Amino acid sequence: MILKTPNLTLRPWKPSDAEWLYHFAKNPNVGPIAGWPPHESVRHSLNVIETIFSKRETYAIVKKDIPIGCVGLLFHPDTNHWWGEGAAELGYWVGEEYWGNGYATEASQELIKRAFNDLGVERIYASYKLDNISSKRVLEKLGFRYYGELTNVDYSDEYFKEIAMLLEK
Structure with a gap:
């Protein structure tokens, strides 16, 4: 499945994206604030693509042929919490060089539309x-x-507080 927005393409991750993923995900300002560790190598990033990012409804956020982030829906049992039947959990991140452009919002809007209309x-x-x-x-x-x-x-067994938000159809 490939989804298009005015500025972005959402598509499945490919092994050839590993170098770009490493470029963005090694940044300590990106992963830890979302609860995952900075990537340690291109091989680490490839492993993430082949496992975590291979789940259904997980997309590379692509701008001008560069995968600049990720947006996805998780379903039980892959969610952080059990939200119940008919529910999904939204996750997203964008590389720091692309912060402040509304790309996380734009990509998420498209995936939310798909979730409510098609899934x-x-x-x-x-x-x-x-x-x-x-x-x-x-x-x-x-x-x-x-x-x-x-x-x-989190990934280092540290407890943290988070705020859960809800969007209903």
Whole structure:
């Protein structure tokens, strides 16, 4: 499945994207604020593409043939939390060089439209770490509303607080 927006293409990740993924995902300003560690090598990035990014409804956010980020929907049992039947969890990130352009919002809008119109999803949850104000703003622009506060564990077994948001069809 390939989805198009005015500025972006959303497409499945390819092994040939590993170098670009590493370029963006090695940045310590990107992964940790979303709860995952900076990538350590191109091989690490390729492994992520072949495992995590190979799940259904997970897309590379592509700008001018460069995969600049990722947007995806997770379904049980791959979600961080059990949200119930008819629900999905939205996740996204964009490389730091592309922050501030609205790309996370634009890509997420397209995937939300697909979820509600084509996939039978009734509710979409998303969460952000308390200090990730940019992610909070993306969710607010998308129409999400406050759902609750959660405690989660990150890649280094550190507990952190996050805010869960909800968007209903």
